[in-house]
Amino acid sequence: MKARVHITLKNGVLDPQGKAIKHALSALGFDGVNDVRQGKYIELDLAETDPDKTQSTVEDMCKKLLSNTVIENYSIEIE
Amino acid sequence: MKARVHITLKNGVLDPQGKAIKHALSALGFDGVNDVRQGKYIELDLAETDPDKTQSTVEDMCKKLLSNTVIENYSIEIE
Amino acid sequence: MKTAVIVFPASNCDRDMVVALEKITGKKPHIIWHQDEDIPEVDLIALPGGFSFGDYLRCGAMAARSPVTKRVIEHADRGGNVIGVCNGFQVLTETGLLPGALMRNESLKFICKDVKLRVDNNDTPFTNAYAQGQVINIPMAHHDGNYFADDDTLQALEDEGRIAFRYVDDSGDATKSANPNGSRNNIAGIISRRKNILGMMPHPERLIEEAQGGTDGLGFFESMINALN
Amino acid sequence: MTWNNNVEITDVLVKEHGLSDDEYALCLEILGRTPTLTELGIFSVMWSEHCSYKSSKLHLKTLPTKAPWVIHGPGENAGVIDIGDNQAIIFKMESHNHPSYIEPYQGAATGVGGILRDVFTMGARPIANMNALRFGSPDHHKTKHLLSGVVEGIGGYGNCVGVPTVGGETNFHPSYDGNILVNAMTVGLADQDKIFLSAAAGIGNPVIYVGSKTGRDGIHGATMASAEFTEDTEEKRPTVQVGDPFTEKLLIEACLELMSTDMVVAIQDMGAAGLTSSSVEMASGGGVGFDFNLDMVPQREEGMTPYEMMLSESQERMLIVLKPGREDEAKAIFDKWDLDFAVIGKITDTGNLTLTFKGDIVADIPTQPLADNSPEYDRPWVKPQSKAELKNEDVQAPADMKQTLLKMIGSEHLCSRDWIWQQYDMQVMADTIQKPGGDAAVVRIHGTDKAVAISTDCTPRYCYANPIEGGKQAVAETWRNITAVGATPMAITDCLNFGNPERPEIMGQFVGCIEGMREACNILDYPVVSGNVSLYNETNGTGIHPTPAIGGVGLLSDSSKMVTIAPQAEGEVLILVGDTRGHLGASLYLEIIEGREEGAPPPVDLNIEKKNGDYVRAQIDAGNITACHDISDGGLYVSLAEMVIASKMGMKVTVDTGTIPSHAFAFGEDQARYILSVPADKVDLILNTANNADVTTQNIGIISGDELTLNSTTPISVSELLEAHKGWMPDYMSID
Numbered sequence A, B: 001m002k003a004r005v006h007i008t009l010k011n012g013v014l015d016p017q018g019k020a021i022k023h024a025l026s027a028l029g030f031d032g033v034n035d036v037r038q039g040k041y042i043e044l045d046l047a048e049t050d051p052d053k054t055q056s057t058v059e060d061m062c063k064k065l066l067s068n069t070v071i072e073n074y075s076i077e078i079e
Numbered sequence C: 001m002k003t004a005v006i007v008f009p010a011s012n013c014d015r016d017m018v019v020a021l022e023k024i025t026g027k028k029p030h031i032i033w034h035q036d037e038d039i040p041e042v043d044l045i046a047l048p049g050g051f052s053f054g055d056y057l058r059c060g061a062m063a064a065r066s067p068v069t070k071r072v073i074e075h076a077d078r079g080g081n082v083i084g085v086c087n088g089f090q091v092l093t094e095t096g097l098l099p100g101a102l103m104r105n106e107s108l109k110f111i112c113k114d115v116k117l118r119v120d121n122n123d124t125p126f127t128n129a130y131a132q133g134q135v136i137n138i139p140m141a142h143h144d145g146n147y148f149a150d151d152d153t154l155q156a157l158e159d160e161g162r163i164a165f166r167y168v169d170d171s172g173d174a175t176k177s178a179n180p181n182g183s184r185n186n187i188a189g190i191i192s193r194r195k196n197i198l199g200m201m202p203h204p205e206r207l208i209e210e211a212q213g214g215t216d217g218l219g220f221f222e223s224m225i226n227a228l229n
Numbered sequence D: 001m002t003w004n005n006n007v008e009i010t011d012v013l014v015k016e017h018g019l020s021d022d023e024y025a026l027c028l029e030i031l032g033r034t035p036t037l038t039e040l041g042i043f044s045v046m047w048s049e050h051c052s053y054k055s056s057k058l059h060l061k062t063l064p065t066k067a068p069w070v071i072h073g074p075g076e077n078a079g080v081i082d083i084g085d086n087q088a089i090i091f092k093m094e095s096h097n098h099p100s101y102i103e104p105y106q107g108a109a110t111g112v113g114g115i116l117r118d119v120f121t122m123g124a125r126p127i128a129n130m131n132a133l134r135f136g137s138p139d140h141h142k143t144k145h146l147l148s149g150v151v152e153g154i155g156g157y158g159n160c161v162g163v164p165t166v167g168g169e170t171n172f173h174p175s176y177d178g179n180i181l182v183n184a185m186t187v188g189l190a191d192q193d194k195i196f197l198s199a200a201a202g203i204g205n206p207v208i209y210v211g212s213k214t215g216r217d218g219i220h221g222a223t224m225a226s227a228e229f230t231e232d233t234e235e236k237r238p239t240v241q242v243g244d245p246f247t248e249k250l251l252i253e254a255c256l257e258l259m260s261t262d263m264v265v266a267i268q269d270m271g272a273a274g275l276t277s278s279s280v281e282m283a284s285g286g287g288v289g290f291d292f293n294l295d296m297v298p299q300r301e302e303g304m305t306p307y308e309m310m311l312s313e314s315q316e317r318m319l320i321v322l323k324p325g326r327e328d329e330a331k332a333i334f335d336k337w338d339l340d341f342a343v344i345g346k347i348t349d350t351g352n353l354t355l356t357f358k359g360d361i362v363a364d365i366p367t368q369p370l371a372d373n374s375p376e377y378d379r380p381w382v383k384p385q386s387k388a389e390l391k392n393e394d395v396q397a398p399a400d401m402k403q404t405l406l407k408m409i410g411s412e413h414l415c416s417r418d419w420i421w422q423q424y425d426m427q428v429m430a431d432t433i434q435k436p437g438g439d440a441a442v443v444r445i446h447g448t449d450k451a452v453a454i455s456t457d458c459t460p461r462y463c464y465a466n467p468i469e470g471g472k473q474a475v476a477e478t479w480r481n482i483t484a485v486g487a488t489p490m491a492i493t494d495c496l497n498f499g500n501p502e503r504p505e506i507m508g509q510f511v512g513c514i515e516g517m518r519e520a521c522n523i524l525d526y527p528v529v530s531g532n533v534s535l536y537n538e539t540n541g542t543g544i545h546p547t548p549a550i551g552g553v554g555l556l557s558d559s560s561k562m563v564t565i566a567p568q569a570e571g572e573v574l575i576l577v578g579d580t581r582g583h584l585g586a587s588l589y590l591e592i593i594e595g596r597e598e599g600a601p602p603p604v605d606l607n608i609e610k611k612n613g614d615y616v617r618a619q620i621d622a623g624n625i626t627a628c629h630d631i632s633d634g635g636l637y638v639s640l641a642e643m644v645i646a647s648k649m650g651m652k653v654t655v656d657t658g659t660i661p662s663h664a665f666a667f668g669e670d671q672a673r674y675i676l677s678v679p680a681d682k683v684d685l686i687l688n689t690a691n692n693a694d695v696t697t698q699n700i701g702i703i704s705g706d707e708l709t710l711n712s713t714t715p716i717s718v719s720e721l722l723e724a725h726k727g728w729m730p731d732y733m734s735i736d
């Protein structure tokens, strides 16, 4: 199965990258950008075929490796 | 409006981060990981309220800054 | 030889480049802030190392879109000479002045160490003071120096002799273990088709005095004196 | 939830703010009324251990801080020393232990950011960073993750701001399993007539906020740094501060640009306890008041309360008092560098910090008593007992000297740290003339013949076995390392990391280490000019080894005379300087080979230390020697092996060990010793000069071949040594 994982910074955590992108966009003449947040996007291709098992495995992966739960949230989509 | 942009590496472009994650997952005992690709996920909050205009602006942003079309693809969702 | 060094926000090897150029040319380079609209007439523009715009999003991406970079591109299009070292190389690929891209090092780690480079084409304005095939010692310090280009581009670079420097072992062989960052074909530096633009990851400007541990970087600057004076 | 500044201040609330009953009573006395919530928060952070030094002040005062070359000692953001030609070196070391344990990357990164600001706020351009790290046992399940994150964070920040990280130290010991130590040091360069202080002056002058916006980062970080960890600390996960080195780099450039004008009256970085401590320090330091309109504070998040703004530890921010009418000029500089700039208030003659928010006064505190009458404790302490002397008869001779030496240099304690320093840009600014791997790092003063030598040292196992001797030794080792490159040691900064000061035996360790440091500083003429204290490094009642990390700085007036630990040519003669007694107590040999942590540490005779060091330095200065290495962890054989590794040249060593057992001679850690490599024609000169100076020397061998031959030990090839030395850390870090 395929799993798509989004890792984003928790609310309130400073996002220097997002801030810099916002700034660069406005320097390029893009107006009306209120906010930019940058996260990670990870695509996993897994041998597992059971959606529930995949979900719980990927959750485990997020907790153990993919996200830094002190400052990041993660969300998982299975397909 | 909000726009969600996914930036992923083109096929055939080596992905050191994805490779390292795959390796680390298997070291953690996660078997059956066929492939991992890491990309970027950017959330934009824009003043624009027209979906079509937003779409075309964000496309422009992707071409001009957010993605490097030599190695990356992008996809946009508007909401 | 008149030179200019471009400074982006968070460039940090700009002073080192200025010092090296001044030492070798005897003339102080023009220092150009990224928002300046004009660059004076010069023989060489240098894009220094550092972390322009924090290297956020992609290394060199934001600098490549800075106002002054348009002037750099025009200068290059007119046949003017441009060098980009480290972050400068990343900027050059982001502008498209040089092909390919610099990705995260294979180890995913920042690596600072001396590496051996082989001069694979000494018939350029930036390498003529070295012998063809000469192995030199140059420090590297980067997180994203893993050179990538697709097969066709790579083949063209090879066929056209556009690989200026390659990572090699002590005996001059471009082996896998001599490759510090995973670059395709051990590429450390390339030149443009017209030979007026050079991008390289390692830092010749850090090795121009015995006190710094050697002078292997001098030849890089002496080449330009030979070619451009 | 609506915010109420006038909530009832209950006992529980006071307790939650870490204030004792007495402290709260003092707070009431200073205010003459009940505090508002914002005021309570301000008192709480100002009087936290981290900001007030309430347990340590009494003892810190006893350290020597003066010398003719000291321009500013402790009390300013960083220490300042005179290096001639109107130039000054400004430096300090600081801990970021607790945050680094919770989030190693960001914790270490923001530690580097914070110490950089302490230095450039005084007008210095940072020219070098150092890092002193202590981790738990390699077997502990967190160690690898912490080591990897901390190193990456230090590199991630320092590399981006473009300041070379040139050295440090790294120890592993189970006492740090639950409390790692991340101590970062910055060294900067300024002109003596362009040094900036924090004391505010000029009634009516504008107070400016610059840098990043304020978010809800690390609120209560300073109080967290002053509390012991318990099992559930990790669960609480306070908002971690995220570093933005890009903004820091801009802030350095913008501040230095501003300081090159004549607009600045006073300037102070916002460190721990952010806006609170910076404003209180500036106001109380100048005997003035500050009137702030908090609505003007640049804010990253919506709905921030005065409490949050005052306690936020958002990074990359500075507070500046400008000369009147210069706001626009100053703003233009910060606009150029794309940094926030806001006039948030002005100086008053009230002596109070007066905060207005949405038209209401939310706090009004007299700053002088808040800063100066802060609590000060004479905590009970018990005089530390030294561990009993270990007799050499009680230490077995090793079966195989060769394997023993290989095991030692291949252990986590002595192996190469290049896995670490390769992740640091060691050469940016192109003035690094001695990279990590030697005794001290050396960085040239740009455009001059001068250079500064820097070393951080502490041997916690000695401090644990005998705090007084350990304190002496830590100071002496930096002095020796700086001497070994040919520089003249000038002054130190310190970072005193200890357990819970409310326990008398821990307080005893603290007092003991200070006593030893004091003696060493006095005799070596090597004052303390800045420093930092980190207490409560304790988890579930188990404290760390006492760790007074010392950062020493010295000056080479002619950098071309610098030497390294690498002998230069075949035929050079090796001279051992100092007395060898074979002291194995508290040694690494005992720990690595016997698995024992026992015995008193080697005594430090500071007069001999001084005599030997002054002699060595004079010989380097005279150009008589080609390489020098001090003898520390692991003793003589380890130091010799390190010289072989550095030069890739072999040695033949023949030394009469007299009545000392050969393994004690080889691995004993007697102090005040050096190994010199000397051209053959200089040997007589060297030995005679030593004799005249009453310094013990011994000709012990010669540089030759590609093997290290030590008396009757089976020869060890250079490549075997290199391999053993290099391997441990990359192997350890590559196993997942």
Ligand SMILES: Nc1ncnc2c1ncn2[C@@H]1O[C@H](COP(=O)(O)OP(=O)(O)O)[C@@H](O)[C@H]1O
Residues within 6 Å of the ligand: D131, D132, D133, D166, D167, D168, D169, D170, D417, D420, D421, D435, D436, D437, D438, D439, D440, D441, D456, D457, D481, D632, D633
């Ligand atoms: N964390 C670190 N970062 C950079 N360099 C380090 C670090 N830890 C150790 N080093 C370097 O490794 C070398 C050996 O360290 P150490 O054994 O502590 O030296 P010494 O015994 O001379 O004080 C020194 O050059 C030191 O600067």
Ligand SMILES: [Mg+2]
Residues within 6 Å of the ligand: D438, D439, D440, D481, D630, D631, D632
């Ligand atoms: Mg040493």
